[in-house]
Amino acid sequence: MISPRIDRNTKVILQGISGRAGRLHSRLMKEYGTNLVGGVAPSKDVKDINGIPLFPDCASAAKATGASVSVALVGAYDLLDAMREAVAAGIKMIITPTEGMPVHDALKAKRLTQDAGVLWIGGSTPGMAVAEVAKLGFLPDVSLKSGPLGLMSKSGTLSYESGYRLALRGVGTSVWVGVGGDPVKGARYSDLVPFYAADAQTKGLLIIGEIGGHDEEDFADALKAHAFNKPVFALIAGRTAPEGVAMGHAGALTYGSHGGYAAKRAALEAAGVKVFDTLNAMVEGVAAKLL
């Protein structure tokens, strides 16, 4: 079974650490408790960034540090190569927050990681976290409180806002995975259903979805197939979005009945998922079940 769970001992490297995002987020992740053991950057003169030792390539970083996880903060058109490097170096989980990876590159990246048995989270993912333990990517600390709720989201901001309001209400999260808003992604909601079913800390599961694609429908099928017996909640954005326009996320595009809100809601409800219309209703509904 694939597991995205990390802890304080999980060794992580950052590909692209010398860029603007790499410098900022390596510091924020390290401060949060993530065991960042190395960074990949071309520079020969600099030995470390934010106290994290630098390596010229992924293979030497992985070999020297024994890292099993990589966060790749490189340009959208460099992602596929960075992922090839990481897989070749024996990395077992890759997080790619960069937005705008071409979809046909994502098809290749998905085949590559699937064939190698590597867990890919992304693209366009805000990252993932085990609250109050470690985080990979951009998730803001104010939204992260440890607790019983498993959380998966396509959107970054909507999950930040949800996590923040849930935390204020006293509901924390167990393992939070931003699956990302791209049409072809690594881990999809349905892939992680067995993990959340088995995870002892998780007492309930929230998915934050949006229009476009079939991820929500496939998630509903997976819940039934695995006889998932913890309460499941959903918030789906884009109920009133116009057809034929990508709403910010490349995957949030409906055409005809493809990817529409109604089908998602119906599939989720048929699988016993409680679907909410507003953030407030979601927070209260989750709190009523889990507190």
Added chain:
Amino acid sequence: MYLLEHDAKQLLARHHIPAPQGCLLTDPANVTTLPPGPWVVKAQITAGGRGKAGLIKKADSATDVSARASDIIGKQAKGRTVNAVRIEQQVYGASEAYIAMMLDPVAAGVRIIMAAQGGMDIEALPRDALRTTSAAPDVAALTAAAEKLAASFSGVAGQALAEAGCAMAAAFLAEEALLIEINPLFVNTDGSWVAGDAKFVTDDSALPRQAEQRVLLKDVCGAYVETALKDAHGCDYVVVDPEGEIALLTTGAGLSMMLIDEMRGAGLKPYNFLDIRTGGLRGETRRLVNVLHWMHQGPKVKVLLINIFAGITELGEFSRLLVSALNDVPEFKVPVVARLVGNGMETARGVLKDAGINLHTDLDAALAEVRTHLQSAQRGGAK
């Protein structure tokens, strides 16, 4: 990018997928060179269901073409205005088949769907008429899979589906498509075939390396304003209701969509969707100033609501940029309601207060202030 049928057919023609002869018309008074008639006049909008909406009409003479075009151009459908029609030669005596290729996000490949019947919605086609397979995203595998699937159909339909399938496999990969659907595929008794209608969705993320698709952004029909805008300005902006009363300055696609849904659910009328990407402002007001200019074009916009959840962005810095941008667009004179949560909130509160703007942390409280402004605007309008 969901292409207009006309653009889709032009692009497909480059990959040896022919369509009936046709041309694009934006001005009904200016019908010059037409293909041989009779014709069908088809509204060019990026949404399905045009036939049912009365946006596809037949015409027998040039005058008739002009009249039908006048009927259709300017019509509103699915929140969009029809700015152009494609005039196309009618096809007679052909049978109709169906062929499509689309992303397979589960198998990381390309799904192929074929049927010997076509012309109606795929959902309306009988289940047992549809045959499907999935292949790896490379030309050899996709072509072989298309040929194999086509071979399960007999007669001229099978032959046409095989030829169209091979051409479509090359087109799908070369153009980095998300979807190509030809429905109907007109098949003549001699085995020749043309694309009756075409739905083509391309990948915005691949645009920088797809030069021929990028040319379409300069089109005359205003079909791709959102993609063109993102390409030029680095943010996502969509007018969701031209009659909307509330301009939204928001960041994050999911949160912005959700806010629009919730506001509409509560009877409010948002004007636009926006993912400003606060992380990409880099200390400059330019993007904010542009956005305020666009919002100012909304004829019924009466209030500006700012909703930012800042995980990483520093809100003090953002607020200074915002106040400066508002000063740069003095003609956009509407009350401003701000709801900000996150890093540097207290600095932001001071900066906004000096500019006469209340900072809310609770979204419901912010929406209550929006309602107050809408009511007083209404009273002001009645005077």
